[in-house]
Amino acid sequence: MAAKSHEEEHDNKAFGWAARDQSGVLSPFQFSRRVTGEKDVAFKVLFCGICHSDLHMAKNEWGISTYPLVPGHEIVGQVTEVGSKVDKFKVGDKVGVGGLVGSCHSCDSCSNNLENYCPEMILTYSAKYHDGTITYGGYSDIMVADEHFIVRIPENLPLDAAAPLLCAGITVYSPLRFFDLDKPGMHVGVVGLGGLGHVAVKFAKAMGVKVTVISTSPSKKQEALDHLGADSFLVSRDQDGMQAAVGTMDGIIDTVSATHPISPLIGLLKTRGKLVLVGAPEKPLELPVFPLLMGGKVVGGSGGGGLKETQEMIDFAARNNITADIEVISMDYVNTAMERLLKGDVRYRFVIDIGNTLKI
Ligand SMILES: NC(=O)c1ccc[n+]([C@@H]2O[C@H](COP(=O)([O-])OP(=O)(O)OC[C@H]3O[C@@H](n4cnc5c(N)ncnc54)[C@H](O)[C@@H]3O)[C@@H](O)[C@H]2O)c1
Numbered sequence: 509m510a511a512k513s514h515e516e517e518h519d520n521k522a523f524g525w526a527a528r529d530q531s532g533v534l535s536p537f538q539f540s541r542r543v544t545g546e547k548d549v550a551f552k553v554l555f556c557g558i559c560h561s562d563l564h565m566a567k568n569e570w571g572i573s574t575y576p577l578v579p580g581h582e583i584v585g586q587v588t589e590v591g592s593k594v595d596k597f598k599v600g601d602k603v604g605v606g607g608l609v610g611s612c613h614s615c616d617s618c619s620n621n622l623e624n625y626c627p628e629m630i631l632t633y634s635a636k637y638h639d640g641t642i643t644y645g646g647y648s649d650i651m652v653a654d655e656h657f658i659v660r661i662p663e664n665l666p667l668d669a670a671a672p673l674l675c676a677g678i679t680v681y682s683p684l685r686f687f688d689l690d691k692p693g694m695h696v697g698v699v700g701l702g703g704l705g706h707v708a709v710k711f712a713k714a715m716g717v718k719v720t721v722i723s724t725s726p727s728k729k730q731e732a733l734d735h736l737g738a739d740s741f742l743v744s745r746d747q748d749g750m751q752a753a754v755g756t757m758d759g760i761i762d763t764v765s766a767t768h769p770i771s772p773l774i775g776l777l778k779t780r781g782k783l784v785l786v787g788a789p790e791k792p793l794e795l796p797v798f799p800l801l802m803g804g805k806v807v808g809g810s811g812g813g814g815l816k817e818t819q820e821m822i823d824f825a826a827r828n829n830i831t832a833d834i835e836v837i838s839m840d841y842v843n844t845a846m847e848r849l850l851k852g853d854v855r856y857r858f859v860i861d862i863g864n865t866l867k868i
């Protein structure tokens with residue numbers, strides 16, 4: 509039997525924008541989503557952030573993309589239907605979905621609320637769901653997901669500026685907590701002042717940490733200090749400034765999306781300091797060993813976060829009035845937005861107004 513088309517494999521009609529090949533260019537796409545199952549929550553998508561991962565995936569830079577590919581994993585909206593066994597959500601609730609829509613629920617990682625590290629975790633798009641069909645992300649009109657993967661958006665957060673917390677937010681919050689870089693008085697560096705980096709500054713400041721932004725763009729200095737609340741700003745090419753900061757940081761969150769040298773960053777760490785990589789360049793970074801040995805330093809990584817921690821992060825954001833700084837765009841601007849994102853020309857996250865601008 510021939511496989512059913514994207515439009516017919518499920519009963520609910522859906523519409524979004526998809527990349528068709530490695531050009532990454534997005535265009536309108538009709539597909540379908542499953543009928544709301546007994547543990548599912550269905551919602552109308554209102555806003556969706558554009559993460560740099562969407563760009564890497566649309567262009568298949570990590571070699572795992574399946575086309576047609578509907579990106580989007582910073583998805584927020586309002587619940588339209590819940591399954592008969594859903595008890596945490598009701599119609600009208602404001603909710604979101606981040607990077608994950610499934611996991612095995614029985615491995616060590618899942619048992620420890622780390623669904624993000626489950627070997628069978630299912631990404632929100634371009635992955636195979638339990639029923640064998642391909643998942644599609646939030647650049648689309650409707651969404652359906654198991655209630656376990658649904659996050660409640662606190663009432664006081666604006667939906668558009670809260671959307672990026674579902675990926676950018678949890679991606680930086682989780683390592684600050686796990687690597688013990690969340691203690692008041694500590695000194696943390698944030699490398700790359702983009703979508704992830706700017707919310708890293710906000711979370712770290714709310715935790716009482718002293719923050720230094722390390723960036724290639726001197727033009728971002730004033731805003732980082734005055735507006736985002738960073739304590740200091742280092743231009744990575746400024747050798748004198750970098751030299752003066754050697755050995756001063758307890759940890760560094762590196763959000764850079766392209767390959768870059770990490771030895772200067774390791775140099776900034778105190779003895780036993782930690783460099784945590786969250787940016788995901790397509791090519792490997794060079795790992796210099798001696799700078800690590802000299803000072804017992806640690807290089808680690810972190811990917812997203814589990815669902816319990818994601819809810820904790822967004823509740824923390826609500827208590828501390830943390831949202832992303834966004835540029836809201838219409839759906840048909842998405843390809844231009846992707847080009848600008850590649851050039852670092854956004855302060856600091858594009859969010860698509862799906863509810864008002866996605867038209868068949
Ligand atoms: N670990 C995870 O779970 C996770 C989650 C989300 C995103 N990511 C990855 O994190 C990276 C950043 O994502 P984002 O959405 O914040 O992207 P972004 O484009 O908004 O920010 C990236 C920042 O890196 C800077 N940059 C780019 N190339 C650089 C270079 N060669 N040297 C120094 N700085 C450079 C840019 O100017 C920008 O400020 C991407 O690779 C993305 O795929 C990882």
Ligand SMILES: [Zn+2]
Nearest residue numbers: 559561675676
């Ligand atoms: Zn992301």
